[in-house]
Ligand SMILES: CC(=O)SCCNC(=O)CCNC(=O)[C@H](O)C(C)(C)COP(=O)(O)OP(=O)(O)OC[C@H]1O[C@@H](n2cnc3c(N)ncnc32)[C@H](O)[C@@H]1OP(=O)(O)O
């Protein structure tokens with residue numbers, strides 16, 4: 001069974017707070033969606049939003065390869081003719097094969113927000129659709145507030161769709177504009193429309209205000225809708241539109257619908273992250289199917305079962321959507337978690353070995369002290385190296401001191417770190433000033449180490465996070481620092497330190513970061 005996917009990330013998605021695509025952004029997303037195999041791409045509202053007008057103009061030179069491009073707009077306004085409607089004219093000027101127009105289908109909205117006679121709204125719908133059809137367009141009629149209208153005044157809601165059918169609409173797309181409908185209501189209503197309009201294809205435009213966007217899209221398809229409208233990552237007005245990511249994955253993998261070209265589904269995770277990146281959002285780790293956590297297993301019992309049957313705790317094979325399975329090491333771990341993580345990192349370790357048991361004890365007691373290894377895998381790998389005899393020490397601390405001073409005339413405090421270490425048995429001293437105590441300490445350590453380890457120049461600290469943790473000893477407050485680092489190959493790692501003293505916690509994380517970087521180099 002075929003279902004067509006209609007993407008409105010560039011139109012309804014742009015209506016979300018925090019989203020402001022440039023024309024370039026829109027073009028990049030459109031091309032990516034096109035390459036991915038989306039059937040319809042709604043690019044925006046030409047004539048209303050200047051960026052959208054430019055977007056359609058620029059696409060004329062290099063049309064999409066696979067998707068049908070849709071321009072979005074609304075019916076003519078009350079009291080004007082279709083020929084007089086500037087908005088309809090702009091839609092034609094966009095020169096897209098598809099035009100989608102929204103019209104009111106809830107009688108109360110017609111009376112209270114448009115403040116026009118109910119018959120005039122029907123004429124606006126019929127005449128606008130007919131006008132666009134006369135210009136050779138494939139026309140999608142978006143029935144605004146349809147499901148609420150259907151509950152309130154079914155006769156009028158149906159009359160609106162009938163007006164669109166009389167105008168020659170190719171698609172009737174009832175919209176759950178306020179996003180509050182439930183799946184059973186959507187299913188029943190769509191089934192009624194499929195029966196009532198056998199000659200016209202039925203689409204569905206769900207919003208997510210009741211957190212039922214995906215469920216409503218699936219309910220509509222199961223009831224006979226053959227087009228689903230939504231956005232990548234659920235961008236959209238208020239709480240967003242139906243999220244096409246789980247909609248597509250569920251349609252394809254759970255319900256067996258044909259909604260993408262062969263092989264495209266494996267690109268779903270990359271597509272989702274791409275759209276977030278263009279929108280300047282961090283990908284949501286909890287996103288179903290494509291989030292970093294979607295196939296990440298923390299509990300020891302889960303990790304044990306997965307080591308015996310990889311699919312044991314996953315609803316699908318992660319690679320089907322381009323994602324991957326991960327095992328975390330934490331206080332929730334068991335020896336199977338330790339062994340699997342070790343294997344993943346390239347160390348042969350049996351879960352029943354004394355080393356695995358010992359390491360588990362170390363990890364769980366350190367986590368009890370406030371360490372957290374799930375966000376600091378490099379520190380865990382150093383523990384693993386120590387446990388398996390593959391650790392190498394690069395230097396030994398003799399002493400460090402950090403000085404912070406501020407005189408009345410200073411705008412910012414002066415920070416200086418002095419360090420004495422042993423490198424290959426020789427004492428090395430260094431002093432450095434920094435933007436703060438941690439920076440000064442990091443710089444002093446590097447200064448002392450760089451003559452012996454010039455490869456350190458390629459290792460940079462990229463992020464530093466501090467969190468207060470109250471653990472173990474009653475109410476004693478400790479801080480946990482996580483340091484993120486990178487090398488010139490783009491390899492990234494994170495390390496952790498914990499202490500009641502911020503400088504000491506930072507020192508531990510910095511030392512781990514440098515040791516790990518040198519071991520990998
Ligand atoms: C459900 C949806 O998400 S639909 C998409 C909504 N998207 C947007 O609104 C983004 C783009 N919008 C815009 O650029 C502007 O709002 C425009 C260009 C469409 C209209 O701007 P303006 O002419 O300044 O009107 P304004 O936005 O203040 O008011 C909307 C007008 O359209 C009328 N209108 C609203 N819906 C419809 C409709 N379905 N059919 C006909 N007229 C309508 C309103 O009655 C109002 O008319 P009035 O000015 O005579 O009172």
Ligand SMILES: CC(=O)C(=O)O
Nearest residue numbers: 102142144145175177
């Ligand atoms: C058309 C549209 O975006 C809606 O009614 O939600």
